[in-house]
Amino acid sequence: MTDRMEQVEIAGGKAPVIEPGFTFGTVTDKISSIVLTRPTSTGWFVGFGVAFLVTMMLLFALGYLFVKGTGIWGINIPIGWGFAIVNFVWWIGIGHAGTLISAILLLLRQSWRNSINRFAEAMTLFAVACAGIFPLVHTGRPWLAYWLFPYPNTMQYWPQFRSPLLWDVFAVSTYFTISLLFWFIGLIPDLATLRDRSENPWAQRIYGLLAMGWRGSARHWHRYESAYLLLAGLATPLVLSVHTVVSFDFAIAIVPGWHTTIFPPYFVAGAIYSGFAMVLMLAIPIRKLYGLEGFITDRHLQNSAKVMLATGWIVAYGYGIEAFMGWYGGDRYDAFTLWNRLHGPYAPVYFALLICNIGIPQTLWIRKLRTSPLGLFLVSTVILVGMWLERFVIVVMSLHRDFLTSSWGMYYPTRWDWMTYLGTIGMFLAAMFLFVRILPMISIFEMRTLLPEAEVKAE
Amino acid sequence: MKTTPIYGIMAEFDSATALVEAARKTHDAGYRKIDAYSPFPVEELAEAIGFHTNRVALVTLIGAIIGGLSGYLMQYWMAAVDYPVNVAGRPDHSWPSFIVITFELTILFGGISAVLGMLALNGLPMPYHPVFNVPRFAMATKDRFFLIVFSTDPKYKPAEVRQFLESLQPRSISEVPS
Numbered sequence: 181m182t183d184r185m186e187q188v189e190i191a192g193g194k195a196p197v198i199e200p201g202f203t204f205g206t207v208t209d210k211i212s213s214i215v216l217t218r219p220t221s222t223g224w225f226v227g228f229g230v231a232f233l234v235t236m237m238l239l240f241a242l243g244y245l246f247v248k249g250t251g252i253w254g255i256n257i258p259i260g261w262g263f264a265i266v267n268f269v270w271w272i273g274i275g276h277a278g279t280l281i282s283a284i285l286l287l288l289r290q291s292w293r294n295s296i297n298r299f300a301e302a303m304t305l306f307a308v309a310c311a312g313i314f315p316l317v318h319t320g321r322p323w324l325a326y327w328l329f330p331y332p333n334t335m336q337y338w339p340q341f342r343s344p345l346l347w348d349v350f351a352v353s354t355y356f357t358i359s360l361l362f363w364f365i366g367l368i369p370d371l372a373t374l375r376d377r378s379e380n381p382w383a384q385r386i387y388g389l390l391a392m393g394w395r396g397s398a399r400h401w402h403r404y405e406s407a408y409l410l411l412a413g414l415a416t417p418l419v420l421s422v423h424t425v426v427s428f429d430f431a432i433a434i435v436p437g438w439h440t441t442i443f444p445p446y447f448v449a450g451a452i453y454s455g456f457a458m459v460l461m462l463a464i465p466i467r468k469l470y471g472l473e474g475f476i477t478d479r480h481l482q483n484s485a486k487v488m489l490a491t492g493w494i495v496a497y498g499y500g501i502e503a504f505m506g507w508y509g510g511d512r513y514d515a516f517t518l519w520n521r522l523h524g525p526y527a528p529v530y531f532a533l534l535i536c537n538i539g540i541p542q543t544l545w546i547r548k549l550r551t552s553p554l555g556l557f558l559v560s561t562v563i564l565v566g567m568w569l570e571r572f573v574i575v576v577m578s579l580h581r582d583f584l585t586s587s588w589g590m591y592y593p594t595r596w597d598w599m600t601y602l603g604t605i606g607m608f609l610a611a612m613f614l615f616v617r618i619l620p621m622i623s624i625f626e627m628r629t630l631l632p633e634a635e636v637k638a639e
Numbered sequence: 640m641k642t643t644p645i646y647g648i649m650a651e652f653d654s655a656t657a658l659v660e661a662a663r664k665t666h667d668a669g670y671r672k673i674d675a676y677s678p679f680p681v682e683e684l685a686e687a688i689g690f691h692t693n694r695v696a697l698v699t700l701i702g703a704i705i706g707g708l709s710g711y712l713m714q715y716w717m718a719a720v721d722y723p724v725n726v727a728g729r730p731d732h733s734w735p736s737f738i739v740i741t742f743e744l745t746i747l748f749g750g751i752s753a754v755l756g757m758l759a760l761n762g763l764p765m766p767y768h769p770v771f772n773v774p775r776f777a778m779a780t781k782d783r784f785f786l787i788v789f790s791t792d793p794k795y796k797p798a799e800v801r802q803f804l805e806s807l808q809p810r811s812i813s814e815v816p817s
Contacts, residue, residue, distance in 0.1 A: 342736040
């Protein structure tokens with residue numbers, strides 16, 4: 181019913197979820213033609229080429245890392261975590277928006293999500309893949325990373341289940357698996373559409389293989405809808421748990437600045453905050469380049485901006501409580517952490533974080549900015565930078581000056597740190613380029629359900 | 640005479656409303672081995688062809704329970720029975736530490752069961768199916784709606800079924816070779 185209500189709202193002045201005038205046929209053609217018939221543009225080749233080269237830089241940086249070891253990075257005692265963990269937390273947080281859009285908004289019957297869930301889920305997968313690289317290579321001997329899993333072995337040992345780092349292994353691998361399943365079952369009906377629309381025999385075979393013989397039977401749809409809803413119901417607590425578990429990596433430790441109970445909610449809100457920023461940074465150019473303004477309308481941009489505004493304030497509350505507890509808690513080390521953030525050597529990073537995450541996003545209160553794609557794109561960029569700085573503040577600034585002044589130190593990233601970080605951005609973009617080229621980036625069958633004629637009229 | 644066995648007779652409709660109405664009438668006319676095909680999920684359709692409950696939720700529940708139990712028992716056995724390590728004097732069976740992985744494995748097993756259960760109950764993957772022999776059926780994944788009466792239906796008589804389907808005013812009718 182809500183879907184239809186939103187159609188009516190068009191007259192009421194709100195931007196529509198889908199532009200009027202589309203039919204089942206035109207929705208199908210419009211989305212599937214991007215994959216099947218539209219010639220690949222020069223822009224795509226250039227964009228993919230650049231992203232691919234940056235990915236090669238990542239492989240180079242990792243290859244050198246495997247030869248030399250983590251000594252090529254800026255990490256050392258006392259800052260043993262450095263960029264690897266900063267980037268891990270940043271990437272995995274970005275992934276959260278995809279699951280929020282696909283699962284939580286599905287359960288809340290927010291049908292506007294139907295046009296952005298597919299590529300947001302793809303974004304989740306690629307972001308989690310980028311995130312996964314970091315703890316893996318940070319182990320120092322990534323070829324032994326399988327030791328983290330409980331498998332019967334000749335060393336006759338089992339992993340230490342009381343360690344949050346092991347919880348993280350389970351949380352992140354479960355998150356990746358469930359996200360992949362969710363994305364894949366969402367794709368099955370659309371793969372069947374591509375199978376039937378495609379004229380290239382190889383494309384027919386490949387899409388046909390992946391569609392697994394989907395034929396849209398009423399019985400199949402019935403079970404499909406059950407499975408989809410159940411998966412959404414399972415993914416909802418999962419997505420809230422993943423960044424909670426990531427925050428346990430910090431909060432369970434006694435390091436000042438980490439040992440705090442605000443971390444789980446504040447990490448989850450920050451994750452969704454940065455995730456929506458990434459969704460907008462991808463959606464705005466994609467809808468422009470592929471002429472999809474009819475599907476990803478100003479309504480989607482506005483709603484995403486509102487989510488960012490709300491989660492941004494939860495994050496701001498987190499910063500406030502951290503500072504308040506530093507002052508009110510009476511623990512001298514916590515108090516020093518606060519002082520060190522404001523006056524220490526990394527203070528500019530802390531102030532930049534406050535400006536990026538609390539200051540500039542307040543412009544989203546202005547309606548005009550929420551409807552301006554360029555403005556939203558810029559604010560999203562600022563938020564992504566801000567959230568990265570936040571993780572830098574948490575990881576580096578807490579570690580570099582803890583209890584003993586004799587063990588204080590400074591952390592300076594090396595060129596290998598930067599190459600690895602920028603390399604994962606290249607890998608992420610290369611994967612996105614491939615995704616928009618070979619798979620329908622908007623869920624075709626869910627878009628059909630948004631049309632007025634999808635409603636079964638009573639006799 | 641014809642020798643190819645017939646899988647069923649299929650009628651094509653233009654809208655979800657027409658299909659649901661036709662499916663209801665067919666079911667009311669006493670045909671039980673029928674199916675309907677649509678390019679997107681139509682809530683009323685499963686009911687119209689007399690398909691009310693599915694077991695996906697049960698499969699998911701069983702999977703989730705197995706996941707949770709195996710997650711907890713695995714940790715208990717490994718940390719308290721087979722390889723107890725004294726960490727700062729904490730009990731070997733320190734259950735609060737085991738909650739996170741128990742939770743994650745509950746979700747993991749539940750999710751995998753939901754997907755595999757759905758596919759298995761649907762009989763997928765099945766790359767070949769007789770309905771694909773009808774050329775117009777390619778439109779079922781775009782904007783057309785189909786209803787089929789299978790030849791295994793006890794009331795199935797080719798001429799009668801065809802006549803009945805024609806009375807529903809479909810866009811076209813085709814025989815589905817097996």
